[in-house]
Amino acid sequence: MTPLQLAQAVRAALVQAVEDGTLALDPALLPDEVRMERPRQREHGDWATNVALQLGKKAGTNPRDLAADLAARLGATPGVASVEVAGPGFLNVRLDAAAAGELARTVVEQGEAYGRNDTLAGVALNLEFVSANPTGPLHIGGVRWAAVGDSLARVLQASGASVTREYYFNDHGAQIDRFARSLLARALGQDAPEDGYGGQYIADIADRVVADALAAGEPDPRTLPAAEATEAFRARGVELMFGEIKASLHAFRVDFDVYFHEDSLHESGAVERAVARLRELGHVYDADGAVWLRTTDFGDDKDRVVIKSDGEAAYIAGDIAYYLDKRERGADRVVIMLGADHHGYIGRMMAVCAAFGDTPHVNLEILIGQMVNLVREGQPMRMSKRAGTVVTIDDLVDAVGVDAARYSLARSSADSSIDLDLDLLSRATNENPVFYVQYAHARTVNVGRNAADAGVRREDGFDASLLDHESEAVLLGQLAELPRIVAQAAELREPHRVARYLEELAGAYHKWYDQRRVTPFGDETVSDTHRTRLWLNDATRQVLANGLGLLGVSAPERM
Template sequence: MTPEQLSAAVRDVLTAAVDAGDLALPDGVPAQVSVERPRNRDHGDYATNVALQLAKKAGTNPRALAELLAARLRQAGGVEAVDIAGPGFLNITVSAAAQGELARVVVEAGESYGRGEALAGTTMNVEFISANPTGPLHLGHVRWAAVGDALARVLEAAGAAVTREFYINDRGAQMDKFGASIMARAHGETVPEDGYHGEYVNDLARVIVAADPGLLERPRDEQLVTFREEGYRLQLAEQQRQLDEFRTHFDVWYSERSLYERGRVEHALDVLRQQGHLFEADGALWMRTTGFGDDKDRVLRRGNGEFTYFAADAAYYVDKRERGFDVCVYLLGADHHGYIGRLKALAACAGDDPEKNIEIPIGQLVKIVQDGQELRLSKRAGTMLTLGQVVEAAGVDALRYSLCRYPADSPLTLDVAQITKQTSDNPVFYVQYAHARLASILRNAAELGIDKGELRPELLDHERESLLLAALAEFPRVVATAAELREPHRVARYLEETASTFHKFYDACRVLPIGDDEATDVHRARIWLVEATKVVVANGLGLLGVDAPDRM
């Protein structure tokens, strides 16, 4: 029996009591009844405080309402006992058969187990990397590449329609500096001091010249355009390749340039003007964001006619909303904390609800330590630590899992040696090993010719079986909560606890017969439970973009 099924049973009891005239609820039976796992299992399998919540509305005291509900709930299918604790808590024990039936539910659901409908009907745009196409992605992008993708996966599992978006900062002076840096290297000249000095610039120059041998003979202004545009194309392709290898895939690669080329900036100004929040002062065009909590009003177009970067921000937000997204999520780094106020105010100026239509999670910095030394980066100086180099040092699984298992708003230091060691105190290894062990048990069962047959759920009555089933039952709720709070790290922590619960079950309960002993229905029921656990661990790892290996 899942928490959702028990919650429905409590609602059915409330409805029956109202229909029978034993209970009066002026506001009707609540749409949801909270059912939780008690910390102390001596208090039953589940607990609910519904009697305390509804007693005042029902014109009675919580204890009396609890007694009324308990008497009816004891008659519900799958409920073994109901006890009343304190002022009116209901502690509910379900039968082994009802609890064991969950193994069948999980196995039959397969990859869909854990998915829900809490966000069904909601369209969300999750933008979690915004980068210049002037060099490889670096350490500063690694955390969001993992966490942003995991968040998108969790939101989809909760029913949302999610679009993953990469914002390409391909407009501005840095693009010309990038092109000039490549051109200088192609001519064997010194790169401008404020240009890009990494070895990758040499590589780009060689590739571009090899593809267009006559390039160096053309006028310098033509060369600059070619080096800039070809460098852009090659570097963007490299960023896409690195992210693909990191299992982070974007649905949309959105060009900042396109906002201007397609007239989206002027269109956004028209939209904002119609909302009545633009004004002119000192020859410039401003947005009155202070009316919505920003620390100062923002310039959109300077007196010389040049658009500001904030004008692009405004156009980009308006464009997202006009593309049909209900919620626009901007995952930003620690150095962008000041953007929260201005982006929230921008949403309000566009006529939206800044508490519903836009979210701006801020992620803290991550440090990578190897051999006791912090690995550092500098894109222009050429001592850059790229995403590819970090992946090479730590591996995709270890890096993604380790980045996802902590709240994104907390600073993080990862030691390559710690996150890659093959021991049980390394969380990613511990969880992946649990999956490999589960797969091994199922392989061994198949080799022994043991088919799990028809499940007899009542046989899963050992304490360790009960605890493992309880853990599996919590998975949908964990996923829903992770989506609601935008905290994918909850999935990782759940997996670690579930892996621990499985290992304890395996130590206490013999899954396969010893030697020439015949397989019993108890063995078969435990095979069902093992398969169900394997499904949950694989689904959880999948939400983090981490492999679920069958062998280690």
């Protein structure tokens, strides 16, 4: 019996109680889905629900009395071994071994589909993450968003959403001008401008701009008039830098569906159209020669200048146009992932969302991430050999590999700062969380190989009632959790829940492995016990692979 089947049985008991008058409640108030959770203490049973507490007060009934009534009704349900009432009205349900064990077959038969759900079916979601300026290699803060953002996209897709991964390409503004001037200065053998960029990568790109121009038969950009030279280094330099960023992200298993150019908002008239729309809605006014958005009507601390008195668009103008553009491209929900220094951005953008008639925190969500600190040999790792001032995506991958980098960045809540111990992540020990989980998967594969050599085949038999050991009950309980974990991770936008779940599952599997054998011992004859345990082993392998896949981490077959 799966958690969903048990939840349906509880709801059916509630419906029956309403129909026979035991529960004086409008049927419309019954939950569409009863939530079943694993008790914190294993001895309390396999599953628990507080539905009696939720509905008892609404019906004017003592929740404990309602729980007792539901327990009596559920006691006759096939597969339910016992139902107990605890505390003020909790229901603790214990399944019989056969009902619990059937989950092993369910997981294997569903394969890659196990754990997926349709809670976000029909939702078009635009997820913007990383969006680092193309003025240097991707630094460690952006790498965290790459791991978390891509994992979140996978979790959202596993929950039925149609997800567009989007990268906002900042190719407009002062930082690009400084980048171009830095390239030109380096090409001319001069010091970088005081507000410019340094690092070996500037020299590398400057040399490539010159080499590419000469190879194409074009004039040496260093010999052009100052304005033309700056533009030549800007155009080609940004292209080369962004090409490197995209290549690094691709090697990190992160690719985007849309690379949106900030320049296009200003060149296409999107800014003017967005301002005109807000003016039609009555939220724009003119004062002091500038155009203002009345964001204070929607909770912002002050109104915002959209078009400055000199006619230039303020920074927020591009953000306004970009949000509207995403909505007009069909996004039901716009989710933007930003760094820790963007807290002040939330209030004004939620006001923009409301000004367009949308619902803040529903049509627009802004997720803020915190800093990452890298530690090696007990000391902070602060500088890249190439970038000079920051640690980059390539530095991290070179140090620990893609799997360890992605897993370690995605396994903690994004709104908390983290310290990554590079020495730990490089070790093949159980203290290394990604090794611990991947080793569990490799062990399941090895068990399967050994079983095949011993003549143990799943298709020759399955008897769920044989999975009656305590370690099997715990392992089955963990396997049953994946659908709930995925749905919860999607709802809360917290993919780290998948990683933490996998670590618990790996622990349960390792304990089971130490106590139960899949292959016959000595001259022992192959029996349904071995075959049924192989089903459980392979179900665990499938769930580990599915979970690792949601994090963009490989599931190795040998380690």
